[in-house]
Amino acid sequence: MAIDLGDLERRAAMVSLAIGELLPVQRPEQLYRAGRHLLDAGGKRLRPSMLLMASEAVGGNPLDVVPAAVAIELVHNFTLIHDDIMDNADLRRGKPAVHVLWGTSGAILAGDTLYSKAFQILSGAKADPVRVLSSMGMLSQTCASICEGQWMDLDFEGRDEVFEAEYMEMIEKKTGVLYGASAWIGAMLSGGSQEEVAGLGEYGRLTGMGFQIHDDILDLTVPAEVLGKRRGGDLVEGKKTLIMIHAMGHGVRPGLFGRGKASMEEIEDAISLLDDSGSIEYARAKAIDLVDRGKEAIGVLKDSAVKALLLDLADYMIRRGY
């Protein structure tokens, strides 16, 4: 079943409103403007929405965990800001990246500030202190994993060969764990049982990995106007995505791969090649499998409207058009 986008939009709107309240632009003004730049540029707020749904799924009142949802979105945006510096990416969500507008130093500090505020906001969550503390432990452990994942991603660029298992570990760390932490923390703060918390954590981790593979596919298939960043950017940067790992395993390596730049036509040709080699289809099948396993992991939850919504969200993560 397709997700009712209104269900996502309502939650996203709540998170956006709370960001304005919990992260006001204060002195030094430009630091906080830099921190708010990407947050205000939109984004689908899938991670915080997942947190809110996980809370509801274990019988919690999602309003109580809105600050935690904001904390997750701040961590996500912190990683985007720092990643854009490292990847030398100049466009994000259709706007100039933070380092383009405020310089490398400004972007490092804006990211660090969002990181700090995330933990500060989470520490003030209105829930049992032991559960808040567990959530902070989970979030900090998750952040360390994200750094490891990003390090692996950068390391892959300089290597000739990357194995599929390494790629899977990389996306688990870079993307899976933050989705995992979102669902885990939503359930933990709202009093979920050990099984519910663990099941939702697995659900987030696995669907998050599917989300990342789908993201790699979108990078090839979605026009820049919709994507908000260059199409085929991963290709010209030489990113060893699952698609490229499969292609290279089958002797296919487009000439523009890792060349830094290419014409629109060359990118179209490269995508045709990857289509013909079955590499895009291969990645799509992996994403579907991960999402199916993620859905199984919430078999522990009792049936409810929000459980159905979580199942729809899982599908949406690999069917969304951008």
Add this chain to the structure above:
Amino acid sequence: MAIDLGDLERRAAMVSLAIGELLPVQRPEQLYRAGRHLLDAGGKRLRPSMLLMASEAVGGNPLDVVPAAVAIELVHNFTLIHDDIMDNADLRRGKPAVHVLWGTSGAILAGDTLYSKAFQILSGAKADPVRVLSSMGMLSQTCASICEGQWMDLDFEGRDEVFEAEYMEMIEKKTGVLYGASAWIGAMLSGGSQEEVAGLGEYGRLTGMGFQIHDDILDLTVPAEVLGKRRGGDLVEGKKTLIMIHAMGHGVRPGLFGRGKASMEEIEDAISLLDDSGSIEYARAKAIDLVDRGKEAIGVLKDSAVKALLLDLADYMIRRGY
């Protein structure tokens, strides 16, 4: 009374040992090597030592708070790694800066990793959960302040004039609050009363500000071999320290100020100028005043050997030779 350096060294050694245990080099190995680089290069461990002493001063067992002390040192090193990127500083503790060895991307990630690990380690502290949670709130708030302070510091470089009050706010945020958090958290985790925790927090904040002013003085007066970084570096970079703010207020502005580089002789001449204008002496008097106020703030503590040690530490912070 001069501090018994053995008292500091014993605590520093304990912290160094614990860093090796709590932050092992794991995969991806180079990420953790980059994170450990500055930590392993030494440092006086004044912040974690202050945390251990604060714990003892309220009747706690300092061994229980060693992980929290490590967390503080990790946060400190995280800020050094990122600051060195922003300041384009290539030497720290007598070794190449992290970004020199692992590149900007490596240094951003190494810093982010230390940051994450600091919160992860603190979240596992063996103390009353409510007190651990308060400590995490304090540390995250402190980290946001540090970012604000570093932003102000960078902003000052591009400005013609900086007022003394702005400088004081900057060093409070950039340096004072982390010393403040060290003493505060040591007392909080070890069951200190509200007055003890607040008094120790003030002690740390004020003596930390004195420490920073003294650091600015050392930058001018200590040979590079001892300092572990270029002498007069702040001058050629155009840093608006209290010394320079006083000097400019008295019409003194050495020619090399903000020029990017200078010969050893030019630096010597500039220092003579700042000495003649009374600017160095002015800064020294401010540092002494801050430390005196910091010592007063722990009047709430009952007399003990460790209280005497804290008073000695306060003096040491502005009398140390490097």
